[in-house]
Amino acid sequence: MRTVRVGLIGLGTVGSGVVDILRRHRADFVTRAGVDIELTRFADRNEARFKELGLPAEACTTDAADVLGDPDVDVVIELIGGTGIARDVVLGALSAGKSVVTANKALMATHGREVMDAADTHGVDILFEAAVGGGIPIIGPLKHSLVSNEITAVYGIVNGTTNYMLTRMAEDGLDYDAALAEAQERGFAEADPTADVDGLDAAAKIAILSSIAFNSRVTFAQVPVEGIRSLSPEDISYAAEMGYTIKLIAIARRAEGGIDVRVHPTMIREEHPLAKVSGVYNAIYVVGDSVGETMFFGEGAGSLPAASAVVGDVIEVARHIQRGCLALVGCTCHEELAVRDLGELETEYYVRLLVRDEPGVLAAVASIFGEHGVSIASVIQKRALVAGAEIVYATHRASERAVREALAEIDSLAVVDVVESVIRVEEL
DSSP states (O other): OOEEEEEEEOOSHHHHHHHHHHHHHHHHHHHHTSOEEEEEEEEOSOTHHHHHTTOOGGGEESOHHHHHTOTTOOEEEEOOOSSSHHHHHHHHHHHTTOEEEEOOHHHHHHHHHHHHHHHHHHTOOEEOGGGTTTTSOOHHHHHTTTTTSOEEEEEEEOOHHHHHHHHHHHHHOOOHHHHHHHHHHTTSSOSSOHHHHTSHHHHHHHHHHHHHHTTBOOOGGGSOBOOSTTOOHHHHHHHHHTTEEEEEEEEEEEETTEEEEEEEEEEEETTSGGGGOOTTEEEEEEEETTTEEEEEEEEOSSHHHHHHHHHHHHHHHHHHHHHTOOOSSOOOOOBOOOBOOGGGOEEEEEEEEEEOSOTTHHHHHHHHHHHTTOOEEEEEEEEEETTEEEEEEEEOSEEHHHHHHHHHHHHTSTTEEEEEEEEEEOOO
16 A cells, blocks of 8 residues: 655634644545545745644745645645636646645635546546545446436525524524624634625626536636625515525526536525525535435535635546556537526526515506516505505516516606516426
8 A cells, every 4th residue: 555645825813724634534535445644745835824823834835836746645625715826736637647636616616617627637636526526426327326317406504604594594683694603603604705795706606506407518707696785684574474495506507508507595495305404504406307306415614614615636547546547537528518597597587676566566566577578476465564565576487687677667657766676486
C-alpha cells in the first residue's frame, strides 16, 4: 500500500475540518478503505491558521504555487472558493498531473466544462461532492447508484441559511429582518448574506445537479433566481391557511423542449417531505423513472459535514491512484438540452395585493386576469388596512408570461397601491 500525499489549499472552516478528520481517522481509512492518506502540504494566506491547527512550519506556505509545484503531492484539495484564484489553482493542479478535490460550487457551476475537460486531458480526477449539499451524498448517487434511471426531476432545499430563516418566520412569526439578524448572530448567515438570501448559492448548486441529472451542461448564468427578501410573515401565514409551506426551492426537471431550471420561494403542500425540512438542514428530492421518489437529507454546511464529503472524495481518488485508474464516471454532459425561458413556465400562483377600499376593485382585477387567460381559483380578503385593504388571489395553472403581463396592468390601476407578493405554487 503506497501513501497518497495530499496538499490542502485553504484552511478556513471546511479546511480545518479536513485536518481534524484525517488526524482522527487516518488509521481507520487504512483498514476500512484500503488507503493511506497523508496531508503533507498546507497553503493559506493567513499564517495564524497554521499555528492554530498545530501544523508543522516546514509543511506550510502562503503561496499556493508551492503546493502545485511539489512533486511529492499526488492530490490537491482546493477550498479557497470563488472563480478567480481558485480557478487558476484547480487548472494549475490538473495540468501538473495532480488530481483535485474541491468544494467550490461557484467554480463548477461556472467553469465546470473547462475544469472537467482539463482533468480528462491530463488523465487525472476532479471530484466535487461537497460542492452541493455539504455532507449530504448526492453527486455520487446520481453518477453511480441512480445511473440506471432517467431522472425526471430534482428539487432541493440546498441553502441552510434561508431554510433556517423561513423556519423561524413560520414557527415564531419573525419578519425577514429579525430572522436574518438571528441567523447572523448564531453564525448561520454571513455579515454579507447576499449569496444566501438572494438565492445565488442555491442557483450554483442546482446548475451542478442539473448538469449531472440530465447529462446536459447547465451553468449558473442560465438559472433564473429570486431570493427571500420580499417574503413577509403575512405570506407565510396565508400559505399555512391554504395548506402550504413556503420554502426556497431549487427546481430542475425535464420539460418539453428542454430543461426547466430555477430557484425561488415556492409554496408546496405541507404534507410533502420537503415541507418538513426545517432549520439549517438541507434536502434533495430526486425522481427517477425506475426508482421513483427518493430524498437525501442532512446537514448541508458546517466544518465537519462538508469536510466529510471532501475526505470521502480524497479516499476515492486515493483508491484510483493505488489501482492506476481514473474515476469510473467523469463528465457525463453529452446531451444538448435547452434551458427553457422562465416565461414558458406553467404553474399556479399566489398573489397578494394592497388596494384601495373602494367598490369595483375585485371586478377590475378579475377582468385583467381574465383578459390574459389567468383563471382565479380563490380570493381571500381578510385584513382591512388603515389606507385600504389586502386581497389574496390563488390562480389555476397559468403561464408565467401571462401572469406577469396581467400583474403589470393590475399594478397600474389607480385602485391598486402595490402588488405586494407573487409566489409560485408547485404540486411536487
